[in-house]
Amino acid sequence: MKKIEAIIKPFRLDEVKNALQEIGVSGMTVTEVKGFGRQKGHTEIYRGAEYVVDFVPKLKMEMTVAADMVPAVVEKILTSARTGKIGDGKIFVYDVEEVVRIRTGERGREAL
Amino acid sequence: MTRFTFGKWPLILCFFAALLLAGGTTAVGMADETAPPAVQEDTVAAPSPEGPTPGEVQKNLDFVWTMVAAFLVFFMQAGFAMVESGFTRAKNAVNIMMKNLMDFSVGSIAFLALGFGLMFGTSPTGWFGTDGFFLSDFGKDADKWLYAFWMFQVVFAATAATIVSGAMAERTKFSAYLIYSAVITALIYPVFGSWAWGSLHHGNGWLEKLGFIDFAGSTVVHSVGGWAALWGAIILGPRMGRYAKDGKVMAIPGHNIPMAALGVFILWFGWFGFNPGSTTAGNPDIARIAVNTNLAAAAGAIASLLTAWAIFKKPDGAMSLNGVLAGLVAITSPCATVTPMASVYIGGIAGVVVVLSVLFFDRIRIDDPVGAISVHGVCGALGTLLAAVFHEEGFTMARLGVQALGVAAAFAWVSVTAGILFFLLKKTVGLRVSEEEEMDGLDYHEHGNAAYPNFQLVEKR
Secondary structure, X not given: OEEEEXXXXXXXXXXXXXXXXXXXXXOOEXXXXXXXXXXXXXXXXEOOEEEEEOXXXXXXXXXXXXXXXXXXXXXXXXXXXXXXXXOOOEEEEEEOOOOEOOOOOOEHHHHO | OOOOOOOOHHHHHHHHHHHHHHHHHHHHHHHHHHOOOOOOOOOOXXXXXXXXXXXXXXXXXXXXXXXXXXXXXXXXXXXXXXXHHHOOOHHHXXXXXXXXXXXXXXXXXXXXXXXXXXXXXXXXXXXXXXXXXXXXXXXXXXXXXXXXXXXXXHHHHHHHHHHHHHHOOOOEOHHHHHHHHHHHHHHHHHHHHHHHHHHHOOOOOHHHHOOOOOOOOHHHHHHHHHHHHHHHHHHHOOOOOOEOOOOXXXXXXXXXXXXXXXXXXXXXXXXXXXXXXXXXXXXXHHHHHHHHHHHHHHHHHHHHHXXXXXXXXXXXXXXXXXXXXXXXXXXXXXXXXXXXXXXXXXXXXXXXXXXXXXXXXXXXXXXXXXXXXXXXXXXXXXXHHHHHHOOOOOOOHHHHHHHHHHHHHHHHHHHHHHHHHHHHXXXXXXXXXXXXXXXXXXXXXXXXXXXXXXXXXXOOO
């Protein structure tokens, strides 16, 4: 089992979610996050004073899938989250040791 | 959290108790004096079979219009509360609401006790009124117009008081603000008001005798509040983190611009009571005054928008909101004595000036989170001068001279009194909260709660 974590532009959420559902991803967790990468922050102006917004709002999606699904999931995220402009985000893939469904106590792939 | 001690509160309570006691006795004494010769001719007689006379109808109309206008001006308190909280951070929103609530409440009692008498009582010298405290010149059968007039005046007094709240936002000790509220409505505002407006009732101010024009209070209300705000902000010092060591101005963005915008709409709406209501008569003049008021606000918005767009390369929202208020403040003095086109110019000039003024005060490091000094102090003075420049009977140097004298008198009087007041507050109860309280927010330390408890308020500074 692998965990896939993707930082994406917030307004791409619906496209990414729909694309992943199509290929059978059965659940995910989404968090509002802030951060910066190559995009850096941007300046805003308030009552005549400029200020730098260092951390840009992004969404973090997390899902755990069977290892054989990883290439398809990554591909779907790539195509649905990409705008081609700087700040499209990143995808991270981790190994997952164990998954447990709390309601039933099922473990491993059964619990996904 | 601050520990619970009684501290100075018994003293303050005693002060209010003494005030009310004094009021009770004067009211009783005065009622005895005024009851026998009661002014009967003004009371509305029982309707005759032919119905009310034209005079009675006009009188009732005057009452109704003046009351409706007073209620509109009262609603401006809500506008100020929204503007000020929108332009400041969420961690101080309860504090702003409490200041706006309490300056009206404390101000109402203070104006009853002292302010109204000082402003509109018999004034042998022309410098302050000497009777009518605690509404004591109202006998049982006296003319009820006094009630209408008092109600209209108390909402004006509270407007002057509440202007200061925004300029001193996010760092002022709540107890000090309460004392300030009582002093400005009991003393600072009414004494200057008696110079310009005393003869509307029993007084006769020296300034109005010279021909000073301030129809609805660009100077009497707005400059007085604005200059008090200036001295408050100077003596307090800027908010932490507002000016960097290298002199750079750091933005501290307000937490809710839609809320500030709602506040400006409410103020614009309330101003249709503030200016047209200052006729205190239901007559056709109110239409022209309303037109002038509206045009100045619109021109102020457009001019400040263009000014900000030219300087910052963006049509800045907060500045345009200030521009509306700048136009409204500037037209408040001349609204009954200029043409509609002149109102457009007056509002437009104010809209440009307010943006430059905000930048100027930041340059000299006077931190005014909402722009109250620029909007009310500077544009109030500006509007009072422009009342002479654009007067419908033509420009005269003499008229401009009197207007300038009034502007200077307001600045001098408020600088001395508010300067001393804030200095004394700083030396006694303390004017500013501690650094820790300022960082955590006044809501938590001063009031023990949060404006938005279900939201996490995380910020860098």
